[in-house]
Amino acid sequence: MATAATGGSAPAVALEGVGRAYGERVALREVSFTLPAGQTVAVFGANGAGKTTLLRVLAGLLRPHAGRAIVLGAELPREAWRARGRTGLLGHEPLLYRDLTVRENLRFHARLHGVAAARADALIEAVGLGARADDPVRTLSRGMTQRAAICRTVLHEPELLLLDEPFANLDPGGAATVAPLIGRSSGPARVLISHDAEQGLADADWVLGLRGGRQAIWARAAEVGVADVRRLYA
Amino acid sequence: MRATVAALIRKDLQLERRSFESVPAMLMFSVTAFVLFHFGLDRGALAGDLASGVLWVTLLLAAVLGMNRLFVAEREQGGFDGFLMAPVDRTALFVAKAVVLFAFLCAVELVAVPAFVVLLLEPGIGQALPELLAVLVLANLGIAIVGTLIGALGVQTRARDLIIPLMALPLLVPVVIAAAEATAPLLESGGADPFPVRWLGVLALYDAVFGLLAYAVFDFLLEE
Numbered sequence: 001m002a003t004a005a006t007g008g009s010a011p012a013v014a015l016e017g018v019g020r021a022y023g024e025r026v027a028l029r030e031v032s033f034t035l036p037a038g039q040t041v042a043v044f045g046a047n048g049a050g051k052t053t054l055l056r057v058l059a060g061l062l063r064p065h066a067g068r069a070i071v072l073g074a075e076l077p078r079e080a081w082r083a084r085g086r087t088g089l090l091g092h093e094p095l096l097y098r099d100l101t102v103r104e105n106l107r108f109h110a111r112l113h114g115v116a117a118a119r120a121d122a123l124i125e126a127v128g129l130g131a132r133a134d135d136p137v138r139t140l141s142r143g144m145t146q147r148a149a150i151c152r153t154v155l156h157e158p159e160l161l162l163l164d165e166p167f168a169n170l171d172p173g174g175a176a177t178v179a180p181l182i183g184r185s186s187g188p189a190r191v192l193i194s195h196d197a198e199q200g201l202a203d204a205d206w207v208l209g210l211r212g213g214r215q216a217i218w219a220r221a222a223e224v225g226v227a228d229v230r231r232l233y234a
Numbered sequence: 235m236r237a238t239v240a241a242l243i244r245k246d247l248q249l250e251r252r253s254f255e256s257v258p259a260m261l262m263f264s265v266t267a268f269v270l271f272h273f274g275l276d277r278g279a280l281a282g283d284l285a286s287g288v289l290w291v292t293l294l295l296a297a298v299l300g301m302n303r304l305f306v307a308e309r310e311q312g313g314f315d316g317f318l319m320a321p322v323d324r325t326a327l328f329v330a331k332a333v334v335l336f337a338f339l340c341a342v343e344l345v346a347v348p349a350f351v352v353l354l355l356e357p358g359i360g361q362a363l364p365e366l367l368a369v370l371v372l373a374n375l376g377i378a379i380v381g382t383l384i385g386a387l388g389v390q391t392r393a394r395d396l397i398i399p400l401m402a403l404p405l406l407v408p409v410v411i412a413a414a415e416a417t418a419p420l421l422e423s424g425g426a427d428p429f430p431v432r433w434l435g436v437l438a439l440y441d442a443v444f445g446l447l448a449y450a451v452f453d454f455l456l457e458e
Contacts, residue, residue: 061315063457085321095312099252100245111241112320136252152316 012189019066242330
C-alpha cells in the first residue's frame with residue numbers, strides 16, 4: 001500500500017509520528033501521513049481508535065504530545081494562530097448555542113470570522129432552513145441541527161474541512177442539500193471520519209485506518225477494499 | 235478586537251435574555267439574604283459597619299452565582315471550540331466576559347441595593363448616593379475581573395460549583411474589605427461623615443493590578 005502522497009501545492013496536512021495521550025491513556029500513536037491540498041482522506045476505525053482525537057489535533061484544539069503536525073503550512077501548536085479561521089470543524093457537537101436561533105448563531109460566528117451576515121443568511125437558505133432560521137436551535141430536529149452546524153462549519157470558506165460523520169442524522173434529501181457545501185466537489189481538503197466503508201471509500205482520495213490509536217492503513221482509496229476497512233472493526 | 239468583544243457581549247446578553255439563568259438567580263439570592271438578615275439579626279434596622287458588611291458579603295456571594303454560570307454555555311455548548319478556532323484575539327473573550335459580569339452585577343444592584351435600604355438600613359442612603367455608586371462601580375469591576383479569570387479556570391473542572399467560590403472568595407477579600415470600609419461611613423450617617431477616599435484608591439489599585447494580571451494570563455487559561 002502507498003505510504004506517501006505527493007502534490008504540486010503545499011499539503012493541507014502533514015503529520016510525522018504524531019501522538020497524543022490523555023494522562024496514561026495513549027489515544028494516538030505515531031500517525032504519519034500527508035494530505036495534498038484539495039484532496040480527501042477518509043478516516044476509519046472502531047470506537048476509541050483515535051479518530052476524534054486526530055480531528056481535534058488538526059483543528060488546533062488539542063496539542064500533539066509527540067511528532068510533528070503541520071496544518072495548512074502552520075506547525076502545531078507553535079504556529080496554530082496561522083491556521084485559525086482556515087479550518088472548519090464539524091464534530092459530534094454542533095458548536096451552536098441552544099438558546100440562540102440558527103440565524104443568531106451563524107451571525108455570531110460570522111462576526112468572529114469577519115464574514116458578512118449575508119453569507120450566513122445565504123447558507124441558511126441553501127440548506128433549506130429558511131423557515132426555521134429564527135427558531136432556537138434547541139427546538140430543531142437532529143437533522144436540522146446538523147444542517148445548521150454544517151452552515152457554521154463552512155461559513156468562513158475554510159481551506160480544510162474536518163468532518164466527523166457529517167451525514168449522520170441527515171435524511172437523503174438533507175444529505176443531498178449539504179453535499180455541495182461539504183461534499184467532495186466542495187473544494188477544500190477534507191479529513192472525513194466515516195463508519196460507512198463503501199461510501200467513505202467512494203468519497204475519498206486516501207484512506208487512513210486507525211486501530212487502537214495506531215495507523216493501520218494509509219493508502220490511496222482505490223487500493224483499499226471494503227474488507228480491509230472492515231478488518232479495522234474486527 | 236472591539237468587534238469581537240461586541241459580538242461576544244451581544245451573544246451573552248441574548249443568551250441571558252432567553253435563559254434567565256444568571257441575573258434572576260443573583261437577584262433572588264440577594265433579596266432573600268437581606269430578608270434572612272432582617273429576621274436573623276433580630277433588629278429593626280442596621281447601620282454603619284454591620285450594614286456595610288451585610289451588604290458586601292451578600293453582593294459578593296450573589297456574584298459567585300454569576301461567576302459559576304459565566305462560561306457554562308462555552309463549556310457545554312462548544313462555545314470554547316468555536317471561539318478558539320476563529321482568527322481572533324483570545325483576550326477579547328476575557329474582556330467581553332468581564333463586561334458581561336460587570337453588567338450583571340450592576341443590574342442586580344439596581345434592585346438589590348434599594349431592597350437592602352428598605353429591609354435593613356436605618357438612616358437611609360441620604361446624600362451619600364454618588365459616593366456609594368463610586369464604591370459599587372469600582373468593587374463591581376474588581377469582582378468582574380477576578381470572577382472572569384476564576385470562572386474560566388473553574389469551568390474546566392468537574393467540581394466548578396465548589397472550585398470557583400473556593401478560589402474566588404479568598405482573592406476577593408481585599409475587595410470586600412475596601413468596599414465595606416468605604417461604605418460603612420455612608421451607611422452610618424447618610425453621607426454626613428467624611429468619605430474615606432483612600433479606600434476607593436485601594437479598590438482602583440486592586441482593579442488595575444488584577445486587570446493587568448488577567449489580561450496577561452487569560453490566553454494561557456484557554457489552552458488545553
